[in-house]
Amino acid sequence: MGIQRTAFAARREALGFTQETFARQLKVELSTVGRWERGTLTPQPWRRPRIAKLLQVSLSELDVLLNPAGTELVTRRSSATRREVIADAALITGGIPVDHVPGAGTEEPLRHRMDHTRVSAQVADLHRKYQAARYADVAQRLPSVSEAADALVANGPARRRREALGLQCSVAILTAKLATKRGDGETGLAAAELARVAAEKAEDTFGLAAAAYQRTCALLRTSGMKDSEQIKDAEEIAVSAATALRGQDPQNVTWRGALTLISSIIAARRVDDVEASERLDHADELAQWLGVDGNIGWTAFGPSNVLIHRTSVAVTLHDPRRALATAEQLDITALPTGLNGRQAQFHLDSAWAHTQLAEDPEAVIHLLETERVAPELVRTNPNARSLIADLLARERRLQVPALRGLALRAGVAV
Known part of the structure; x- marks a missing residue:
């Protein structure tokens, strides 16, 4: 019986990969990723540098993720040296220099790496529970996870400060989501601002996008239907953040799409059907380019999410027949x-x-x-x-x- 690699799976999910998209990046079968995570199969040594790169961890950290129970898994690796394994992988992954492979040349204490890995897995688990609508569980565990992330920023190794700030940002995003969901827009806005500060310190483009999205949501929660100034501020934040993202990679496309969707809701709040429809169409183009109902940055952005927002826009415009006609196009059971x-x-x-x-x-x-x-x-x-x-x-x-x-x-x- 294999050892369940829950931290490995949590890390994959935190970076927005489904098992399917992760398998596609590695050019392996979908079932192979499932077996890795169930512990019934272990990745071959020559695959591990590529896996580590996708998960944004060092090779030593990957060993921790693959060997959570402290078994002899690491010692059962082939007799090839670490540098040989990395060199082999460089050929397979497009000639990545050894010095640029995550973990190459580092002697950082394993204790610190395990701390970051553990907190990262906890943050991912809370995001997953939030998306599963287990809000009470999230609220109960959030303070201790937040404290752990803050401790990593304050006391962790300097070379991993950006990673710790990223975790701090992610926790603040989660806090903003929970507060806004519960109707507390003011707390949501304050938490989103903390996320923005952490993302700026980390120079994290997508953390800034996430913070902008949550500031927008919080402003909409604190504004009334006719509060034009609040709605205007929310719209400016969402549109500006989307415009600032120019890359053509999945993360840039995902965050542009998510921010465009929330701006379509704002246009509907202004009773601007034309603008709302144009933004929905643009989001749909981005989703079709992405091609899957992904979950990068815990956005759940994809073609199905665009249809969900089309329905919500119709509701905001008080058009029940259009809402139902749109809903009929969606197979809600097909969501991840x-x-x-x-x-x-x-x-x-x-x-x-x-x-x-x-x-x-x-x-x-x-x-x-x-x-x-x-x-x-x-x-x-x-x-x-x-x-x-x-x-x-x-x-x-x-x-x-x-x-x-x-x-x-x-x-x-x-």
Whole structure:
């Protein structure tokens, strides 16, 4: 029986790779990556420099990820020296000089590397739980993980300061997400600002993009539908951040797409249907270029996410028929596993549209699906509770027998 390499999988996910995209980069079968992570197969030595490069770790760190239980895995490697392995890999990966291979020539104490690896895995795990809509679990663990990231910035080795700042930024992003999700825009804005500061110190382009995205979300949460100044500020942040990203690599494309999607929601808030549609179309072009429903930077950006935002734009514009017509184009079950929050948003938008059209049974079905994939969201989300209350006010028990139980579980009825 293999040793589950959860930290290895968490590191892959933190960098936005699915098993499929990771396998594609390494030119191996999808099942091979799965076997690596389940511990039933170990990467050959000549593959490890390429794996380390993709995971942005040293070879020693990779050994820790592959050998989490302290077994004799490292000693069972081939008799080739480390430099020979790196030299062989340089040929395979396009002639990367040895001095530029992650981990080459470093004698950094393993204790420090393990600390960074452990905190990185914890941060990735919290992001994963947030996307799975396990908000209470995230809130409980966030303070200790934040403290660990801060300690690495303050006391970690100087040569790894940028990595530690990246973790600090990622924790602040998570804090902003959680606060905004719970309706606390002010705290979300403060956390997003902390993320921006950490990203600037780390000279992290994509950390800055993530901070801009969360500042935008927090501003939208603190503004009312008619608060033009707040909406204007949010829009300027999102559009400027998207414009600053010019690369054609997956990370640049992903963050431009994510920021363009949030700016389409803002255009809809301004009741500018034309601008919202143009931005959605641009985001769709970026998603089609990407070609997959990825999760780089925990954005879940891809073709399916564009359709989810098209539905949300229709809801924001108070157009229930368009919302449902768009929703019908999406197979929500095709989303990558674990994106419960995105699935829940799709079902909430669909429930709203059916409610507007007095199609109460269909609305309740979507609310029950929301509860199934994200039970915490139904109990805490003001939009979900408002929908349940509206349906309850015109309840017809013979047509919607499940509504009363749903309202009780959500705390809307007593």
